[in-house]
Amino acid sequence: MPVASPSQQGVDARGVLALLDALQEHPHVDPHSLVVVRHGHVVARGWWAPYAPDQPHLLYSLSKSFTATALGLAVADGTLSLDARLVDALPELAASATSDRARSLTLRHLVGMGSGHLAETWDRAQAADPDEPLRGFLGIEPEREPGTVFAYNQPCTYAVGAAVQRARGETLLGQLGPRLFEPLGVAGTERFGWQQHPRGRDLGFTGLHATTDAVAALGVLLLQRGRWGERQLLPTAWVDEASRAHLPTPHEPEVDWQQGYGFQLWRQRHGFRGDGAYGQFMLVLPEHDAVVAITSDTPDMQAVLDAVWTHLLPALGDDGSGGADADEELAQRLAGLALPPAAGAPEPSDGPTWDGLLLTPSEVLRPGDAALEDVRVERRDGAWWLRVQESAAPEGGQAVATGQQVGAGWRFEVPVVPGEHRLVEAPVPDELGGGAVPLAVSGGWVRAVGGSESLRVEVRFLQTPHRLVVTGESASASVRARWVTPPLRAGSLAELRSPALARQV
Known part of the structure; x- marks a missing residue:
């Protein structure tokens, strides 16, 4: 992606500086990286030492957004249909589906976290069949009709990932390399990895290790409704469908998790996002033509979002009012980001x-x-x-x-x-x-x-x-x-x- 100063893209650099301060000063946030993209240009990009741009980072559930992208690519080329039943995509598992509701599960239900279960089922599924958790999952009766209720449920994404990998005959990461990362110009993919279970099957719902630049690039692709330069990498209709709320999420504990859920994307008070445990974020802000990618270590993910809404959003007013001086101050700050090392004496007293x-x-x-x-x-x-x-x-x-x-x-x-x-x-x-x-x-x-x-x-x-x-x-x-x-x-x-x-x- 091209690089520009914040003021050139209508961003007040003082808002980015305030966001850096808020992240660093929060007692329960350990920031690792931040990339801000506005109007298709990178306007802020920094890593807190000892973290570095070429180091892939475990994304936890932000992996789900990449799995959904792999499904979107498979749907676009006709390899899969959203309305395909899981038991048809993976026919060897059909006998494990012990109820009509389980047999009726489609990829559309699963990618939208609408399996009909009322709670997480991963532990139960894995306990029922450690070698093939999907057998265990299909044996758990959904309490509601599929597609009618939301529950954040890891086997849903795991099943989508397994179906995509079966249909295309290669791992999720193997597919996304040439079909996503290479067209987006993402570097360092040879160091990317995805945890697997069983061996040879990328987990899908977690486990992807990728760079912050890769997260930002996917965010920009979604912001641009699947278009990258002269190429339409994802259908516009897919991005529109994936980023809208399919099921309400009013019972989630935090406000930015209560805005509804799309295809492995959360709606939020401003735009939509993918996220992962402990503060891994891909924030897509269509109303501001902006993307924010963050990696961190925090138990308080809402605090990170609140900091973005409080400090960065007001800076996206298109007037770039901070000017060149603020741009320079931000550039110097980003170049010198560092987390404090643990203190202590180099020698013991005895x-x-x-x-x-x-x-x-x-x-x-x-x-x-x-x-x-x-x-x-x-x-x-x-x-x-x-x-x-x-x-x-x-x-x-x-x-x-x-x-x-x-x-x-x-x-x-x-x-x-x-x-x-x-x-x-x-x-x-x-x-x-x-x-x-x-x-x-x-x-x-x-x-x-x-x-x-x-x-x-x-x-x-x-x-x-x-x-x-x-x-x-x-x-x-x-x-x-x-x-x-x-x-x-x-x-x-x-x-x-x-x-x-x-x-x-």
Whole structure:
């Protein structure tokens, strides 16, 4: 996409600056990136270090909007019909549909979250058939007629993704590369990845790792009703249908989730959007001819939207009243965005006590803790290191799970570096996928008011929203590893990266 100064496209840069301030100052928002597009031009683009533009980011449920786009492409070329029944698109599953309502489910019902169920069914579907959750899903009787009631229900999107992948004979990501990302000029797609289950089937409802630029580009394509330059990549009628409300959502807890639901897109007080857990956003604002893409880590997603409505929307008045001075101030601010590293002292007060100390967690872990076996503190070559050992199942036993995280025995090392974000490529053994996990590490020794000293290190998994805070106490030789926001899909720490970085084993 072409680049322009905010004032050239009628944007008051002071509004973007105010939005940056609001995101950074909110106590529960950890911003990672922001891209603002106006009149087809990028007017603001920045990443908070240690996050970077070429690093794909786990999008969680924003993945759904890409899955719906793949369906739109399949409908456009006649490969699929919105009115096709799921049991016809995947006939081997027909026997699992135990009711007329389940047998009547169409792709139109599913892509609009109108399966007739009144609540999420993913856990029940997976428990019924772990190897093929769609069998479990089709065996769950919808409480209402399909197409009459909304429920945010992961198997709906999972089913759409499975149907599209079956019809075209390749994964969702394999389809979107040449049919979406390449025409949009999105770079770095070789690092994009999509979590799968079973192997070979992209999840669809979550798991896509892509860049903020890719999110912004899809938003602009939808804003332009499927047109990109001289090409109509998606039919205008599809975009219009996908972005309107098909079912009301009055019972959702937040106001911008109460405006209705389209095809894997939420209506909002201003335009429509795709979004994902912990603050991944693609905001499409037709009334302002603008798109906003955001990645972040926050439990308060409404706060991010409120900040956009409060600070950015008034700046889209087409007069560019901030002028060149505000443009320059914004450019400098975007170039210097950075998150504060964890503080601390580079050395403990009693080095010999800490050197070689093995820290172990409590036998009863609290919700939100990671599944660690132990952490060893070592001083080597003039620097302090943590050797982190993830829990693993005993021989022939079950995987170790705490909350949403299942240990697989990965061992990795991180430095103790206060006052900076140290980038680390933590290697992964071949039996756990190979490759490496991109991390940013900061922290050191901190002293409490009472005088006791502890070690506190923050580990950012750079291709996800997530941060792990590791805290150790020498007196008790104890450690706690706590997620600021816990990963939503069980898996080893080694899986907290784009699947493209793992070698297939």
